[in-house]
Amino acid sequence: xxxxxxxxxxxxxxxxxEIVEEILxxxxxxxxxxxxxxxxxxxxxxxxxxPDIEAEMNAQKPTVAPSDxxxxxxxxxxxxKSGLVxxxxxxxxxxxxxxxxxxxxxxxSCKQAHYRNNDNIRVFSPWVMQMEDRTAYNYxxxxxxxxxxxxxxxxxxxxxxxxxxEGPLLRTFFVTxxxxxxxxxxxxxxxxxxxxxxxxxxxxxxxxxxxEVGWNWNIRATRFRQLTGICRKLNALGVDVYWExxxxxxxxxxxxxxxxxxxxxxxxxxxxxxxxWCKAKKVRNNDGSPTGEVQHTATFFKSKLxxxxxxxxxxxxxxxxxxxxxxxxxxxxxxxxxxxxx
Numbered sequence: 001x002x003x004x005x006x007x008x009x010x011x012x013x014x015x016x017x018e019i020v021e022e023i024l025x026x027x028x029x030x031x032x033x034x035x036x037x038x039x040x041x042x043x044x045x046x047x048x049x050x051p052d053i054e055a056e057m058n059a060q061k062p063t064v065a066p067s068d069x070x071x072x073x074x075x076x077x078x079x080x081k082s083g084l085v086x087x088x089x090x091x092x093x094x095x096x097x098x099x100x101x102x103x104x105x106x107x108x109s110c111k112q113a114h115y116r117n118n119d120n121i122r123v124f125s126p127w128v129m130q131m132e133d134r135t136a137y138n139y140x141x142x143x144x145x146x147x148x149x150x151x152x153x154x155x156x157x158x159x160x161x162x163x164x165x166e167g168p169l170l171r172t173f174f175v176t177x178x179x180x181x182x183x184x185x186x187x188x189x190x191x192x193x194x195x196x197x198x199x200x201x202x203x204x205x206x207x208x209x210x211x212e213v214g215w216n217w218n219i220r221a222t223r224f225r226q227l228t229g230i231c232r233k234l235n236a237l238g239v240d241v242y243w244e245x246x247x248x249x250x251x252x253x254x255x256x257x258x259x260x261x262x263x264x265x266x267x268x269x270x271x272x273x274x275x276x277w278c279k280a281k282k283v284r285n286n287d288g289s290p291t292g293e294v295q296h297t298a299t300f301f302k303s304k305l306x307x308x309x310x311x312x313x314x315x316x317x318x319x320x321x322x323x324x325x326x327x328x329x330x331x332x333x334x335x336x337x338x339x340x341x342x
Contacts (some may be wrong), residue, residue: 016164064163064307066306068273068339070231070242072178072261075278080296080317082176084233084278085179086115086330087244089172089332094173099144099153101126103177105242109223124149126181135200139187143223146181150230154298157237172232175227178245179263185223192220224265243268256301274338275302276330306332306341 048054073081086107089098100107100123108123115121125147129139156170175181191200195218231241243264250261262269269275276298283293296317303309309332316327332338 001316007045021051023194028117029307039157052290058115061164064157067235067238067240068336068341069240069242069333070235070272071241071274071276071338072245072262072264072268073271073276074245074282074301076247079257079280080168081244081278082110082174082341083114083327084271084276084298084330084333085172085174085308085315086110086121087327087329088242089121089240090115090118091329091334092336093169093171095168096120097156098122098166098172098174099149099156099170100124100174101149103127103137103175104244106175106176119203133200135202137184140192142184143188146317147230153239154230154233154237155253157234157239161237170239172240172242173231174244175231176244178227178243179248181227182220182263185220185265187221189216189219191322193223221265225267225271228311245271260318270303273304274300277301294319300332300338303338306338309338 029043046250073084075081089096098121100108100111100121102108102123102125105125108125111118111123114260117209126142126146128138128145129136130138130141130192150173151231153170159165160167160169203240231243235300245262245264247260248263249259253259253261262275278296278298281295281297283291283295285291295315296319297313298316299313300309300311303312314328314332315331316328318328330338335341
């Protein structure tokens with residue numbers, strides 16, 4: 001390497017060192033990137049991709065709060081089951097409206113005896129009669145009428161959710177003789193839903209025809225649970241729902257059923273929130289002779305929303321030969337405690 005080249009290289013190294021020193025001495029300024037400006041959108045400007053769900057969300061501030069009563073009342077004939085329901089409605093909702101779908105005339109007879117002048121208790125017979133056949137009822141049209149009455153009740157309950165609604169509120173939906181409704185579901189299955197070619201319930205019940213065709217009990221269950229679906233919707237709209245039914249013998253029943261079972265479709269035992277079992281007991285003297293007094297008690301057989309009531313027993317009605325009957329009703333139905341209200 002020549003002297004000039006070495007000198008140049010030395011000068012270059014000196015300059016490089018000086019430049020590096022200057023760079024190190026200069027303060028480092030960080031480059032800050034500003035975030036983009038995002039315009040604020042108010043809730044009134046927001047447009048949901050799910051308008052139907054959004055409308056349902058906004059509607060969940062109802063004028064009438066959801067009901068916590070979906071109650072079955074069971075017992076033998078003449079134990080005051082319908083009386084308990086009508087008493088509960090009148091005491092809890094003095095100005096409220098009741099719609100009763102009355103399969104066994106229990107609601108009608110109770111109204112005529114004790115609430116004849118109460119125009120807010122509306123009783124409807126579900127049965128559709130027919131004149132041209134050997135059976136009195138048209139089962140398919142009767143089933144449809146039950147569905148229509150239920151849908152009408154839903155329509156009433158939806159209308160009263162509006163803040164400007166005027167008139168009595170529908171507060172109770174009552175179905176008597178639910179065991180008869182269940183039987184009608186079976187008749188509809190036999191006559192209309194299976195290929196039995198039967199012209200009516202009598203022919204459909206013929207043992208020979210039954211053996212040839214067989215059953216599909218899912219059809220019966222599906223029909224029955226249409227009423228359950230309607231009642232659940234009414235609960236959500238703030239309407240108390242009561243079912244009344246009877247008992248039938250069951251030799252294979254569990255001990256707590258005392259040789260009986262509830263005569264509705266088995267799904268009701270699970271779907272109902274409350275079940276009240278009404279019983280009548282004759283009071284006897286020490287020697288076993290009857291005193292003429294009959295005590296009617298209600299056992300809270302199922303109490304899903306108020307477990308403190310489970311298996312509790314209440315005296316609600318007393319009759320005694322030669323004396324006026326004493327009616328007490330059930331405070332837990334009147335004040336809402338059955339639904340957990342305190």
